[in-house]
Each structure stands twice: as C-alpha cells, then as structure tokens.
Amino acid sequence: MEILKKLADNSGISGYENEFAKSLQKMLESYCSQVEINKTGSVVANFRNYDDNKKTILLEAHLDRIGLVVSEILENGFLKFKALGGVDDRTLPASEIYVLGKESIFGVIGALPPHLKSGSSDDGFVKIQDMMIDTGFSKEELKDKISVGDPVLLKCEFCELLGSRVSSAALDNRAGIAAILCALDMLKTEDLKYNIKIAFTVGEELGLLGARTIDCEDVDLAIVVDVTHGKTPDAKPEGTFVLGSGAIICRGPNLDFGITKKVIETAEKQGILHDIEVSAGNTGTNAWVIQTLEQGIRCVLLSIPLRYMHTAVETIDTDDVKSVAKLIAECVKGGDLLA
Amino acid sequence: MISEIYSVFSPSGREEKMREYIADKISGIFDKVESDNFGNLVARSGNGDFCIECSMDSCGIMIVHIEDGKAYFAGVGGINAEYLIGKKILFCDNSIGIVRYDGKTPNEAKVSDLYLECDSSNLKIGDFGVVKSGYCETGDKMFANGLGSKIGLAAVLETLTKFEKIDNLCVLFSSQKRLGARGIQAFLGANEFDKIITVEGVADKSIKACALVVADRNGVCNTDFKDELEKVIDNIAVTDDDLCMGNITASGKGAKCAALGIPVSHKDKNFECVKKTDFFSGADYLKEVIENLQNKR
Amino acid sequence: MLKKLTESFGVSGYEMPVADIIYEEVKKFCTDIKFDNMGNLKVFKRSKTELPPKVLLSAHMDEVGLIITDVTEEGYFKFASVGGIDPKVLIAQRVNVNGLKGVISTKAVHLTTAEERKQNLSEDKLYIDIGAKDKNEAQKVAKPGDYCVFDSKYTEFGNQIKAKALDDRIGCAIMIEILKKDWPVDLYCNFTVQEEVGLRGARVASRGINPDYAVVIEGTTCNDLPGVEANLRVTKIGAGPAISILDSASKGNEELIALLEKSATRHNIPYQFKASTAGGNDAGTICITDGGIKTASLSVPCRYIHSPVCVMNKSDFENCRRLIEVFLEDMGKDGKIND
Numbered sequence: 017m018e019i020l021k022k023l024a025d026n027s028g029i030s031g032y033e034n035e036f037a038k039s040l041q042k043m044l045e046s047y048c049s050q051v052e053i054n055k056t057g058s059v060v061a062n063f064r065n066y067d068d069n070k071k072t073i074l075l076e077a078h079l080d081r082i083g084l085v086v087s088e089i090l091e092n093g094f095l096k097f098k099a100l101g102g103v104d105d106r107t108l109p110a111s112e113i114y115v116l117g118k119e120s121i122f123g124v125i126g127a128l129p130p131h132l133k134s135g136s137s138d139d140g141f142v143k144i145q146d147m148m149i150d151t152g153f154s155k156e157e158l159k160d161k162i163s164v165g166d167p168v169l170l171k172c173e174f175c176e177l178l179g180s181r182v183s184s185a186a187l188d189n190r191a192g193i194a195a196i197l198c199a200l201d202m203l204k205t206e207d208l209k210y211n212i213k214i215a216f217t218v219g220e221e222l223g224l225l226g227a228r229t230i231d232c233e234d235v236d237l238a239i240v241v242d243v244t245h246g247k248t249p250d251a252k253p254e255g256t257f258v259l260g261s262g263a264i265i266c267r268g269p270n271l272d273f274g275i276t277k278k279v280i281e282t283a284e285k286q287g288i289l290h291d292i293e294v295s296a297g298n299t300g301t302n303a304w305v306i307q308t309l310e311q312g313i314r315c316v317l318l319s320i321p322l323r324y325m326h327t328a329v330e331t332i333d334t335d336d337v338k339s340v341a342k343l344i345a346e347c348v349k350g351g352d353l354l355a
Numbered sequence: 356m357i358s359e360i361y362s363v364f365s366p367s368g369r370e371e372k373m374r375e376y377i378a379d380k381i382s383g384i385f386d387k388v389e390s391d392n393f394g395n396l397v398a399r400s401g402n403g404d405f406c407i408e409c410s411m412d413s414c415g416i417m418i419v420h421i422e423d424g425k426a427y428f429a430g431v432g433g434i435n436a437e438y439l440i441g442k443k444i445l446f447c448d449n450s451i452g453i454v455r456y457d458g459k460t461p462n463e464a465k466v467s468d469l470y471l472e473c474d475s476s477n478l479k480i481g482d483f484g485v486v487k488s489g490y491c492e493t494g495d496k497m498f499a500n501g502l503g504s505k506i507g508l509a510a511v512l513e514t515l516t517k518f519e520k521i522d523n524l525c526v527l528f529s530s531q532k533r534l535g536a537r538g539i540q541a542f543l544g545a546n547e548f549d550k551i552i553t554v555e556g557v558a559d560k561s562i563k564a565c566a567l568v569v570a571d572r573n574g575v576c577n578t579d580f581k582d583e584l585e586k587v588i589d590n591i592a593v594t595d596d597d598l599c600m601g602n603i604t605a606s607g608k609g610a611k612c613a614a615l616g617i618p619v620s621h622k623d624k625n626f627e628c629v630k631k632t633d634f635f636s637g638a639d640y641l642k643e644v645i646e647n648l649q650n651k652r
Numbered sequence: 653m654l655k656k657l658t659e660s661f662g663v664s665g666y667e668m669p670v671a672d673i674i675y676e677e678v679k680k681f682c683t684d685i686k687f688d689n690m691g692n693l694k695v696f697k698r699s700k701t702e703l704p705p706k707v708l709l710s711a712h713m714d715e716v717g718l719i720i721t722d723v724t725e726e727g728y729f730k731f732a733s734v735g736g737i738d739p740k741v742l743i744a745q746r747v748n749v750n751g752l753k754g755v756i757s758t759k760a761v762h763l764t765t766a767e768e769r770k771q772n773l774s775e776d777k778l779y780i781d782i783g784a785k786d787k788n789e790a791q792k793v794a795k796p797g798d799y800c801v802f803d804s805k806y807t808e809f810g811n812q813i814k815a816k817a818l819d820d821r822i823g824c825a826i827m828i829e830i831l832k833k834d835w836p837v838d839l840y841c842n843f844t845v846q847e848e849v850g851l852r853g854a855r856v857a858s859r860g861i862n863p864d865y866a867v868v869i870e871g872t873t874c875n876d877l878p879g880v881e882a883n884l885r886v887t888k889i890g891a892g893p894a895i896s897i898l899d900s901a902s903k904g905n906e907e908l909i910a911l912l913e914k915s916a917t918r919h920n921i922p923y924q925f926k927a928s929t930a931g932g933n934d935a936g937t938i939c940i941t942d943g944g945i946k947t948a949s950l951s952v953p954c955r956y957i958h959s960p961v962c963v964m965n966k967s968d969f970e971n972c973r974r975l976i977e978v979f980l981e982d983m984g985k986d987g988k989i990n991d
Contacts, residue, residue, distance in 0.1 A: 269664045308856050395944075422883070
C-alpha cells in the first residue's frame with residue numbers, strides 16, 4: 017500500500033512523464049542491474065542478470081496518467097484547457113487541480129452555470145470547451161508562473177476506505193506498476209529460469225504510444241498489467257468485476273491462447289484468486305500494440321478491477337494488486353510458461 | 356507559386372504530378388530528391404536527425420460506376436456529400452464534371468446519392484478527381500476549396516525556395532495523409548529521426564495566429580524540443596484537432612514531434628480561408644528553424 | 653481443399669486448426685515453412701530461375717466468429733462477435749461450440765409484440781443455447797474465452813459454392829494450389845492471422861521480406877442483387893476476380909495493377925474492378941511495412957460475406973487462381989521492369 021501511495025502521488029501525465037520516469041528509474045535501481053530511459057521516455061530495465069541462453073519475459077505497465085493541458089490564458093487569469101487522454105468531462109466541474117508550470121499553482125474548475133448560458137437545452141452537462149480553471153491570479157501575475165502547454169494535474173490524494181480498499185487519482189495505472197514492483201520483490205532471491213525485462217511505458221492514454229517504441233527484439237513473452245472495470249450498481253454485469261475478485265486474466269485474440277491457459281492453471285493450482293475477462297478484439301491496452309511488434313510477441317494481460325476509471329476517485333482493492341503480483345511471481349518461477 | 360500549388364492535381368494516392376512539381380521547384384537545393392516505394396517524396400541533405408513533414412495530397416473522389424452518362428463516385432479522404440453538391444470536379448487530364456443531386460434534402464444526402472454530370476466516355480472506374488480549388492486572393496486573405504490540406508506544403512515550399520542550398524535536413528513530402536498518415540508511417544518505419552516538425556493547417560478556432568502546437572488530440576511535444584522551438588516561435592497553442600503528432604512520435608523508433616499550425620477558417624466549407632500574415636509568419640518561422648540547423652554544422 | 657478449409661475452425665485468435673491443415677498439405681511440396689509468434693504460417697519457395705523478382709502473396713486464415721463472454725445461471729452462453737458480424741445474420745443460426753452444436757435465437761415470434769418485432773436485436777441481447785440444464789453443465793462444454801464458428805456445410809449449387817469463411821479460405825486454397833508448382837520468382841506465401849480484428853498478422857508476417865510486389869488474395873463484397881442500385885453493387889459475380897483500387901486501408905499500387913491487367917488481357921482472363929472504397933484488408937498493413945511495399949488486392953466476389961451462407965462463383969475462383977499464376981509466369985519473363 018505504501019508503494020501505491022507513493023506512485024499515485026506522482027504526476028506523470030501523458031506527454032509529460034519525464035520527472036515520474038526519473039523517479040521510477042531510481043526506484044527500479046534497487047531491484048535491477050540496468051535501468052534506462054529510452055528515446056521516447058519509457059523506463060526499461062533488466063531485472064538481475066541477463067543470460068543469453070534463457071528466454072525473456074517482459075513485464076509491462078504504462079506509467080502515464082490522464083490529465084489536462086492549458087490551452088489559453090484569459091484576460092482575468094482564468095485558464096481554458098483540453099484533455100490529455102480519455103478524461104470523463106462530466107467529472108471535471110468542481111475539481112481541484114494543480115497547473116504544473118514553472119511554478120505549481122492550485123486552481124479550481126468551475127463552469128458557466130447553466131442558467132447563465134445562452135439558450136442551449138442539452139442534458140445539462142457542461143462541455144469541456146466551456147469550462148475554466150480559476151487560479152486566483154491575474155493574467156500578468158501568471159506570466160512568469162505558467163504558460164500555454166503546461167500540464168494540469170487532477171488533484172485527489174490517496175485515501176484509505178474500508179478494509180483493503182483505497183481510492184486515489186491515477187490508480188490507472190499506478191496499481192499496475194505497484195503489482196509489478198511487488199512481483200519483483202517476491203522474485204528477488206528466487207532462482208530464475210527466465211530473463212526478466214521491465215518496461216514502464218509512456219503515452220498509453222494518448223493512444224498506446226510508448227508501447228510502439230520499446231525494444232522487444234529478445235522478448236519471448238510479454239505480461240502486460242493494467243486495470244479493468246470494477247463492478248458498480250449501474251454497470252452491466254458482463255465485463256465488470258467485483259473488487260476483490262483477484263487477478264483478472266484476459267482471453268481473446270490479443271492474448272496468446274496456450275500461455276494464457278497455463279496462467280489460468282497456475283492461478284488455480286496456487287490458489288490465487290482470479291477471474292476471466294474476455295475481449296473480442298482490441299483490449300484497449302498496450303498488449304494490442306505489443307502483440308504486433310518485431311516478429312510478433314506472445315502476450316498475457318493481467319488486470320486489476322478498478323471502479324470509476326478515468327476520474328479522480330478511482331477505487332481498487334489492494335488485495336487484487338497482491339493477487340496479480342503473486343500470479344506473476346508464480347508464473348515466472350514455474351518455468352513452464354514458455355515450453 | 357501558391358496558386359500553382361492549388362492547381363496541381365494531387366488527390367490522396369495519385370500525387371505523381373505533385374511529386375514532379377515539387378522536385379522541379381526545389382531542384383538543386385538538396386543533395387538528393389527521390390520518391391520512395393510508397394509514393395512519398397523525400398528531399399535530403401546529409402545524415403542529420405531533423406525532419407520537416409508536410410503532405411502533398413488533398414481529398415477527392417474516385418469513380419465507382421458509370422451509367423447513362425452519369426458517373427457515380429466514392430469519397431477519397433473525408434469528404435462531405437452536401438459540400439460536394441454543385442462543385443466542379445477536375446480530373447487528371449483536365450476534363451471536368453459537375454456534382455449533381457436529384458433529391459430534396461441536400462443536408463441528408465449521402466455520397467452514393469450524388470453523381471457527376473460529365474463526359475463519361477472519357478472516364479472509367481478508378482479514375483480520381485479533385486474539387487477545383489478556385490484559388491483567389493484579396494487583401495490579406497487567400498481563398499480556395501481545400502486550401503487547408505496543402506497550406507503546409509505551400510509554406511514549406513515558400514521557405515525552401517528562399518535557400519540556394521540546404522545541408523543537414525530531411526524534408527518529407529508525405530503521401531496519403533488524408534487517408535490516415537499512411538505515407539508518414541511507411542517512411543518513419545524505415546527512417547529514424549530525433550526531431551520532426553509537421554506543418555499543417557489547423558481549423559481549431561481558438562488558434563488565432565500561426566502557432567507552435569505542443570499538444571494535439573493524440574500527441575504531446577517533448578518539453579526540451581518545445582523549449583528549443585519556443586525561441587523561434589513564441590506563440591504556443593494546444594488543439595483537439597488531429598495533426599498526427601501521436602502517430603509521428605510513436606512511428607518507427609520514435610521521435611520528438613511538434614506541429615507548426617497555420618490557422619484555416621471555414622474548413623471543409625466553400626472557399627476555406629488563410630490569412631497571408633499567418634502564412635508568411637509560418638514560412639518565416641520555418642526559415643529560422645532551418646537556418647539554425649545549418650549553423651549547427 | 654476449399655471444402656476442407658471452409659469447414660475447419662479458425663476464428664481470429666484461434667487459427668491453429670486451419671494452420672495445421674494448411675501445414676500438412678503444404679509440407680508435401682515445400683520445405684521452407686515457418687510459424688511466427690502470432691501464428692502466421694510463412695512459406696518460401698525459391699525460384700527455378702536466376703536473379704528472380706521477389707513476390708509476396710498473402711491470404712488470411714482467420715474467419716469471423718464468436719467468443720463466449722459469460723455463462724448464465726440457466727446454462728446459456730453470452731457472446732461477442734470477433735470481427736464484423738451483423739447481429740441480424742445470427743438469429744436462428746446454428747453454431748459450433750468446441751465440437752458441439754448450439755443454436756442462437758431469441759424468443760419465438762408468437763411471444764413477441766409488434767413493437768419488439770420492429771426493433772433490431774443487438775448481440776448483447778442474443779445467447780447461445782447448447783441444451784445445458786444449468787451453468788455447471790454448460791461450463792463443462794465451454795468457458796468464457798472459448799470460440800465458436802457458424803455451423804455451415806460446404807455446398808455446391810448451380811455454378812456457385814456456399815460455405816462459411818470463403819473470406820478468406822479462398823485465398824488460402826489458391827495459395828496452396830500455387831505452392832504445388834514451381835515459378836520463375838522467389839515466392840513468399842504468408843497465411844496470416846487476425847485480419848478480421850485489425851489486419852494484424854500481416855503487419856508482422858510481411859516484415860523483413862522486402863518483395864518487389866505483394867498481392868493480397870481475398871474474398872470481397874458482392875452486392876449484385878436485384879433491387880440494389882447499380883452504383884452500390886461493388887462487384888459482379890461471374891465477371892472474374894476483382895482488383896481493388898482504393899479501400900479504407902490501402903491504395904492499390906498502379907504499377908502492380910497495370911501488370912495484373914496486362915497479364916489478364918494477354919491470357920484472356922476476365923477481371924473487374926472493385927467499384928467501392930469501402931472495406932479493407934491485409935494490403936493496408938503490408939503496403940506501409942519496411943518503408944513501403946507495392947501492394948494490390950485481387951479478390952473473388954462473395955455475396956453475403958461475413959455470414960454463414962457466403963456464396964461465390966466457381967469460375968471467379970478459378971480465374972482468380974489463373975490470374976495469379978499467369979502474373980507469376982509473366983513476372984519471370986518481364987522481370988520487374990514496367991513498359
């Protein structure tokens with residue numbers, strides 16, 4: 017839980033991941049021999065020693081989070097903005113934010129009250145083009161602090177709910193990164209039959225960008241860790257998972273049929289809580305891109321159930337993070353994933 | 356020269372006339388100018404890692420069926436049926452056709468409801484046509500149908516032709532951009548760069564002058580690259596339009612990408628408009644960027 | 653062979669059964685056969701002449717089908733379509749679920765209201781019935797993530813053939829025939845996977861070959877039915893294989909199209925052009941690979957494509973094969989110089 021909190025409190029907004037990438041690089045240096053930031057900003061590392069004779073498994077999770085970007089600074093110091101990644105704009109009004117410019121300044125997203133808008137009779141939801149950030153400064157005062165193109169962070173601090181549930185912004189995909197780090201912890205002293213590479217990629221929320229440029233030349237299997245939809249009273253039961261269901265293993269054309277079966281068997285044998293998700297095409301994760309890199313890379317997708325995706329109040333059960341970590345560790349240890 | 360660019364026939368996928376035109380205009384400025392297997396035109400001097408990109412193509416139509424002197428067609432690139440009604444279509448051999456619609460509700464028309472009144476004896480299935488641009492100017496304004504799609508190209512040529520010789524630069528005149536940045540993907544899959552500037556028209560009404568676009572619908576410009584370019588182009592903007600920045604940063608081995616956006620008004624309507632001040636400031640920015648590159652060597 | 657291929661099971665993401673049939677056949681006359689990490693089957697046949705041109709032929713092994721997403725308490729399967737299937741063709745159909753038969757339908761017409769009969773059913777309202785008593789019994793047969801195909805037998809009628817998966821077992825069958833003979837070109841035949849979910853296998857399989865030309869052999873839409881306007885028919889059955897000029901994924905290379913036309917005319921083989929810009933196939937990912945490959949598509953017109961009762965004309969199929977064959981022969985004579 018500590019790691020998760022630390023990860024979630026970092027910015028690392030899509031397109032502006034540099035600082036978070038550097039922090040992750042430092043964190044990984046305690047586990048890994050070579051940790052680098054590649055040409056497009058993703059963090060890549062080799063876990064422990066690399067043996068040319070062994071096959072290589074890649075553990076991948078995207079490090080970026082959705083956010084906003086300043087598009088205009090208005091005369092009275094209000095800011096217009098646009099989304100970076102799939103922000104649910106219904107959730108923006110009344111949000112607290114930080115503009116990450118030369119200085120980090122606090123702001124609030126209000127909106128034109130509907131009864132002051134000229135005649136539009138839609139369902140009442142305000143469009144992002146009509147929203148503004150109230151900074152409390154004048155345009156003059158803002159000149160040296162922020163500029164157009166600066167990223168905007170949706171503020172929502174990590175908080176514990178009942179039991180092992182927690183809520184924070186950016187659990188998509190800091191939960192995934194946490195799962196991988198926990199798995200590495202479990203594998204620290206094990207005898208490994210495979211090389212393990214790690215990639216924390218950028219730009220996933222903008223269109224699976226970072227995954228397109230990771231070096232996968234020697235990768236035999238990629239285990240992608242992301243989040244999936246947690247069950248809520250108003251969502252369809254198919255394709256959503258109760259928090260606490262464990263590691264959600266995905267089946268479908270994007271994932272390797274045989275290896276995924278072995279992962280499911282491992283979960284059953286080791287008594288790891290899990291459930292099955294089915295995706296008939298694009299899983300919407302980096303696995304979609306990774307599968308067609310190089311000469312094709314076999315993929316497995318493990319997800320953590322998460323409620324209220326792409327809002328500032330994403331909610332998960334940390335036990336699920338542990339289930340994913342354990343499943344990764346058991347699969348890698350087992351040595352028979354890749355025959 | 357600008358009006359010439361709009362009279363060269365170059366629908367997406369049939370840009371051969373434009374390749375000839377560009378090669379002629381920039382003859383002698385670069386070490387090498389050649390087409391690649393995909394149909395892109397690549398001008399290159401040196402082995403540097405900087406690339407400027409603009410597209411050669413415009414939206415158009417393709418004939419799918421001819422009957423009773425009427426030619427039916429499908430759209431090439433995003434093209435709106437209502438916009439096409441009554442337009443003059445130009446074919447490769449300079450023959451023309453007029454788009455007709457016999458229904459009563461033009462705003463609900465589909466492209467398959469339209470047909471061309473033309474000399475169908477000369478046409479066959481698979482022939483491409485473009486909407487006649489009708490380029491004209493008045494005062495500070497330039498007008499043409501489809502002005503926005505080749506305004507980037509116009510700015511790049513305006514800039515390049517001011518140089519006698521350029522070292523250390525690659526210019527990609529990309530093919531089939533209106534069909535999904537295909538030429539860019541093909542080219543970047545086989546050629547690696549560190550920094551790429553794409554020059555495009557932007558329809559986003561919030562961008563009021565030529566600007567360095569640092570974030571578009573799917574991509575963000577690397578902060579270091581932005582800081583470097585900001586010294587030359589001080590007007591910064593972000594947009595929800597798709598200027599292919601995401602695709603460019605993630606194609607091939609990846610690169611840093613920024614867009615030089617030239618504002619276009621009334622996009623996809625009759626006679627799109629670009630202000631000459633915006634156009635020439637864009638060309639000036641590009642010139643300075645290229646000059647800085649030359650001095651680095 | 654076409655009968656065997658169309659009756660086999662190979663939905664996008666699970667093409668192994670089809671790949672195995674093709675492999676068993678092709679190994680009788682070829683030695684350079686490889687599977688890649690996505691499951692693409694790549695065959696190479698060296699030229700019988702010196703300094704030959706390189707030609708790539710490509711056809712996809714996968715068909716559209718269904719994937720099980722959930723099992724209800726009463727023992728029905730919920731599903732999603734893999735690749736584009738119009739839900740209307742699913743009603744009152746039989747499917748093959750892991751070797752057993754199942755039916756898809758909705759409640760009997762007698763139990764519907766006039767309102768209900770007017771509405772189109774979406775696939776999330778449909779279900780597969782294998783006759784199971786309850787969830788337990790159903791789960792012994794299939795689980796979420798398992799695939800199903802249409803249950804449709806290969807049938808010859810008049811000059812036509814009805815079968816499922818003509819798109820694109822047609823291409824596979826033609827390539828197998830072609831591989832039986834020797835050619836004056838270095839011939840690469842890629843039997844690809846996952847075309848129906850995004851032209852994915854071809855992206856990987858075509859890397860590293862750098863052919864002079866690539867021809868995609870497909871089945872394409874044919875809407876030449878009475879009552880359909882002339883400009884919406886796309887292709888005409890019996891008029892020969894169709895050359896695509898422009899579709900949603902690629903533009904046919906003019907040079908290559910001209911060569912195909914030249915060969916067709918020279919050898920009196922009928923052909924037509926695809927009169928539409930809709931649809932897309934593997935040419936889309938092949939043409940942008942490795943810096944650009946000159947690619948074109950040659951397709952057999954198929955009525956009712958992506959349904960269990962796909963129909964094609966026998967002579968179109970023969971002429972498609974013949975055209976590829978004379979094209980390869982002519983390539984050997986004329987080389988890759990265009991006149």
